[in-house]
Amino acid sequence: MLARVANNLFWMGRYIERSEHIARYLNVNYFSSLDAPNTQSQDRQFVLRSMQFMVGDPVLNNEVLEEEKVLYKIGLDPNFPASIINNVKQARENANSARDLISTELYEAINKFYHFVLKYNADAFVKNGLHDFTMNVAEMTAILRGKIRGTLLHDSVYAIIMLGVNIERATQIIRIINAKYHDALNAQGSYGDKFSHSFEWTTLLKCAESYDMMRRFYKKTPTSISTLEFLILNPNCPRSVMNSLNQVYHHIKILDPSKAYNKTSTAFLIGKVRSEYEYKYIEEIEEDIQLFIDQILKSLSEISKKMEKEFFNY
Amino acid sequence: MPLEYSITYKAENTYEHWVNDAHWQFLIIPENNASQEFVGVEFTNSLNAINEYSINGYGFKTIRVHPKQRFKTISFEASFRLIKKEVNPFDFQPEVDISKSYHRIQELVFKVDYESFLKRTRFTTLPNKNESLFQFDRTKSIFENLQILNEWTFTHIYFKTDVTDVETTLDEIIAKRHGVCQDFTHLFCALARQNGIPTRYVSGYLHQGNGYFGDSQMHAWAEAFVPEIGWLGFDPTNNLLANTSHIKIAHGKDYNDCSPLKGIVYTTGKNETKHTVKVASQQQQQ
Amino acid sequence: MGNLKNQMFSSYQQNPELYDEIYDNKGEVKTIYKKLFDIYGEHSIKDYVKLNDKAKSSFFNQGITFQVYDKKKTQEKIFPFDLFPRIIDPTEWEVIEKGAIQRSKALNLFLWDIYHEKNIIKQGIVPMELISSSVNYLDQMNGIDPPGGIYNHISGTDVIKHNDGKYYVLEDNIRCPSGVSYVICNRTALKRALFGVFNHYNTCSVTNYAENLLDLLETVKPKGVDVPNVIVITPGMYNSAFYEHSYLAKTMGVELVEGRDLFVENDFVYMKTIRGPEKVDVIYRRIDDAFIDPLEFKPDSTLGVPGLFAAYKKGNVTLANAPGTGVADDKAVYTYMPAIIKYYLNEEPILNNVHTYHCSRPDELKYVLEHVHELVIKPVDEAGGYGISIGNRLTKAEIEKVKKQLLAEPRKYVAQPIMSLSVHPTYIDGTKSFEQRHVDLRTFTVLGKDKEFVLKGGLTRVALQKGNLIVNSSQGGGSKDTWVLKN
Structure with missing residues (x-):
């Protein structure tokens, strides 16, 4: 496979995954805030700020945000690089240039997705289309995942897309944790709501589509520690960082099946990062959550850079 | 007596900003022919990039360089050694029957065989009004006419550097009557072709020891095909026939086919290129 | 207009001056189209519009689009597709296929010759200007023997049916002829929309193009x-x-x-x-x-x-097509095709050539200048239908302008009698009915070492504007599925 095309496939995977997480974040935060148990969590400004923080565009001053403007910016603004519409455009652009390698079915689904987002009426979206739009984006990405899994030969093409998907998933989960961690810190105090029992942990789990799984596993209301443990360390939760790292490791082995010891290879680095988290326990992480977040994001970006150098260099 | 030449070619390119990708193709290696025996080449570049020896589209030897790292300055140095046999430009049987040669150049087969070197190119197109600037005298042989054209070009154009460049076409040269070896050669080629004689643009080195015009870079002259004799070299810049001092690299329809250095450089901002050529000779001991 | 009980075609207007591919000159549906005509007749125009829209969105979702360059921006467009297929009977097809191979082989030998000995020019059969003033002639190709001896691996020969019922070649495209993927997409789209019609015809498959292309490209390996x-x-x-x-x-x-x-x-x-x-x-x-x-x-x-x-x-390394093949799809070369075929193959051309006037020849230029109104004037080196003037569509002022261009650069132009391209019933969105539209046919020929292949089918291109004779997609043309029937 061409190095350039591999790079495109990798980023196609990342952009598909990214658009899903942003869409769900908007949806879950907006709708769960409507009937949140405390005023802080119900506050519209609080939610809008959280959204901007999550897409990497934090609001630092005290300016009052306008709901429609924020929603438009993150959803459909072609001039905001991190908007959903731009992520979908990028996903399709990358798919286009690798069109000969992916299945007709997958390409057609991406193309449909693109036309759906492109044609979505911005006015309707900011006024009453948030649910419809974000649900559709999330559902279409689920279809894409199905097409990736079901219509591609599970060879290097598949492995590269899955590497993109999983590195992005881990990254987005961490970003969501980061955003909700900040929300939980900011929301404490009102009505005696403690950090560890913040309502925001439930929202966090929903943002990661993991609330039901978590309830089934712990059978208790989520707390800071159980939520973080589940989303970071539980290898059986398909959205957890650990699960993503395992997937990344599995797929890099398809690209680089060598068993020889080579400390400069991407596979080696991934293995190293993966085993580090495999033997971590949650109390260690809880000691300094911010430090953990910074470190894991750094590791993920190092993996991505190393892959670029080893496989995508053209 | 044969001469042993050593030629050094140096080029240094500097760029204002980083160059991330670049390709160069040098057309500077002397050719092997009846009068030139090529002994050796050494080529280096300051980035230690691989030097690939190849050919261009016309089969002349080239060196291609494609650095794999970014840079702002790169220099190249080439040295060649070759043995040049003593050339007597008049060492041929003159045309016995002049009309036979004039007849020959009218034949379709001749025109087709030499089609490449008879056609007008960007640099060998005469402005319409100048098409009869130089007419052959049919009472003289083709060779004599070419000699007269050589001298005519030499006296018609004044040698002057920095007034023309590699983009200058004949209309300007004829109007302003000055230029360098390349311009002399293009004019000579165009006028000979206008009279039905195939001509080639030749690029090469000139040994400057003898006070000839040229510059410290590369030299250019022409080769004309004379029926019954073959290709003969004319140096209109110096009003000479090509001789022992002329070391040929390549020929083509015009400068475009022979430019010594082609580069594709991906960068922005200003750049500067410096070339120097040194030709030294010594008598070969026999 | 006898048997128009069929509601699909009830408003179909026949212009008696045009050669209609499905009606004979008595207004009867030709035997080969009868079944198809009846099956389509079972539907109403409403059904048809639905199917047509479905086919359109299927092209869009599959991303089968092309881009049109315009001054401001590039636009993504669907290649308009018409659901009423064109049928070619096996005996007619045999002529087209043999003729296309003959032309491709002759052009290949011509290319070999003009990049080696140039005998055809030396013997005065074609003029030297074909190479000396062609921008597509590459001096660098002189003396190169391409692997397998093949220059034009892929050729696209455009043929039309004139009002005399005979096929004529309009041009040979041997640079990078495109369109073959649309042949296959059109077939797929028609199958999806109206699979039933295939049960009544024994149609040749078009999906084997890629494997044949690969097979033949492998024969010309270095x-x-x-x-x-x-x-x-x-x-x-x-x-x-x-x-x-x-x-x-x-x-x-x-x-x-x-x-x-x-x-x-x-x-x-x-x-x-x-x-x-x-x-x-x-x-x-x-x-x-x-x-x-x-x-x-x-x-x-x-x-x-x-x-x-x-x-x-x-x-x-092998390049397909070889560099420098463009010289042979120069429209000026086209005009010498009968002589070229005769010279290299010692055969008579199987497919007709449209008579061509060379504006570079003074006597022919004179004729052209006097008859602009009944000729098509084409620049010799433009592709995609650009720069063509059709004499009987021009105003007086336009004719004068064309004359000026011809006088200024006669070598740049050739002229041909206005060929009357056959017409085929085509669904027109604007009127929601079938109308006569002009069509041509692009065929695809692949040459390998001692092997050749012609795709049994082709791209029927249709000029969607009424009366328009230019079918190129860049000029707003559409296309139809083309059925070559088995013997």
Whole structure:
């Protein structure tokens, strides 16, 4: 496979995954805030700020945000690089240039997705289309995942897309944790709501589509520690960082099946990062959550850079 | 007596900003022919990039360089050694029957065989009004006419550097009557072709020891095909026939086919290129 | 107009001056179309509109689009597709197929000759200007023996049916003829929309193009290569034919590369893969000559590969089509095709050539200037239907303008009698009914070493504007599925 095309496939995977997480974040935060148990969590400004923080565009001053403007910016603004519409455009652009390698079915689904987002009426979206739009984006990405899994030969093409998907998933989960961690810190105090029992942990789990799984596993209301443990360390939760790292490791082995010891290879680095988290326990992480977040994001970006150098260099 | 030449070619390119990708193709290696025996080449570049020896589209030897790292300055140095046999430009049987040669150049087969070197190119197109600037005298042989054209070009154009460049076409040269070896050669080629004689643009080195015009870079002259004799070299810049001092690299329809250095450089901002050529000779001991 | 009980065609207007492919001159539906006519007649126009919309959105979702360049921006468009197929009977097809092969072979021999001995010119059969004033003649190709002796691996011959009922060749495209992917898409779209109709006809399949192309490209591998690595090179995803490039790569199962994916080292060509460099042997190139190697040709080309031509000249890689083939699809060469076929193959042309006047010849120029109103004036070196003037459509002022152009640069133009392209019932959105529209047929011929292949089918292109004779997609043309029936 061409190095350039591999790079495109990798980023196609990342952009598909990214658009899903942003869409769900908007949806879950907006709708769960409507009937949140405390005023802080119900506050519209609080939610809008959280959204901007999550897409990497934090609001630092005290300016009052306008709901429609924020929603438009993150959803459909072609001039905001991190908007959903731009992520979908990028996903399709990358798919286009690798069109000969992916299945007709997958390409057609991406193309449909693109036309759906492109044609979505911005006015309707900011006024009453948030649910419809974000649900559709999330559902279409689920279809894409199905097409990736079901219509591609599970060879290097598949492995590269899955590497993109999983590195992005881990990254987005961490970003969501980061955003909700900040929300939980900011929301404490009102009505005696403690950090560890913040309502925001439930929202966090929903943002990661993991609330039901978590309830089934712990059978208790989520707390800071159980939520973080589940989303970071539980290898059986398909959205957890650990699960993503395992997937990344599995797929890099398809690209680089060598068993020889080579400390400069991407596979080696991934293995190293993966085993580090495999033997971590949650109390260690809880000691300094911010430090953990910074470190894991750094590791993920190092993996991505190393892959670029080893496989995508053209 | 044969001469042993050593030629050094140096080029240094500097760029204002980083160059991330670049390709160069040098057309500077002397050719092997009846009068030139090529002994050796050494080529280096300051980035230690691989030097690939190849050919261009016309089969002349080239060196291609494609650095794999970014840079702002790169220099190249080439040295060649070759043995040049003593050339007597008049060492041929003159045309016995002049009309036979004039007849020959009218034949379709001749025109087709030499089609490449008879056609007008960007640099060998005469402005319409100048098409009869130089007419052959049919009472003289083709060779004599070419000699007269050589001298005519030499006296018609004044040698002057920095007034023309590699983009200058004949209309300007004829109007302003000055230029360098390349311009002399293009004019000579165009006028000979206008009279039905195939001509080639030749690029090469000139040994400057003898006070000839040229510059410290590369030299250019022409080769004309004379029926019954073959290709003969004319140096209109110096009003000479090509001789022992002329070391040929390549020929083509015009400068475009022979430019010594082609580069594709991906960068922005200003750049500067410096070339120097040194030709030294010594008598070969026999 | 007898049997128009059928509601689909009830408002179909027949112009008696035009050659209609489905009605004979008595207004009766031709035997070969009878079944199809009846089946379509079972539907109402309403059903048809629905099917038509479905087919359209299917093209859009599949991303089978091309881009049109306009002053402001490039636009993504669907190639308009008409659901009423064209049928060609097997005896007619045999003539087209044999004729296309004959022309491709003759052109190949012509190319070999003009890049070697040039005997056809020396013997005065074609004029020297065909090479000396053609911008597409590459001096660098002189003396090169392309692997397998093939220059025009892929040719697209455009034929039309004139009002005398005979096929004529309009032009031979041997640079980078495009459109073959649409042949296959049209078939797929028609099958999806109206699969029932196929039960009544024994139609040749068109899906075998890619495998035949790969098979024949492998026969022209460079010397010393056992199993050649074949690739397709594209200018990139913004090119109007990118869909086709990716389609061909995908169905041949080979890599689709851009210039930046390739590099030349020691005169061999390699592509940059995730596992390092991989040698490339045969390149089906969909970029024009001028762009393939910036060190040899256009220096500002970013689409090509520096050093590629040296690798080609050394015989280490095959380029299909070979560089310099464009000289033979110059419209001036077309006009000598009967002589070229006769000279190399000692055969009479199987397909007719349209008579052509060379404006470079004073007597013919004189005739052309006097008869502009009944001629088509074409520039010799433009593709895509640009720059064509059709005499009987011009105003007086326009005719004067054309005359001026002809006088200024006679060598640039040829003129032909206005051919009356046959018409075919075509669904027109504006009137929601079937109307007569002019059609042509692009055929696809592949030459390999001692082997050849013609796709049994082709691209029937239809001029959607009423009365328009120019069918190119860049000029608003559409297309139809084309059925070649089995014997």
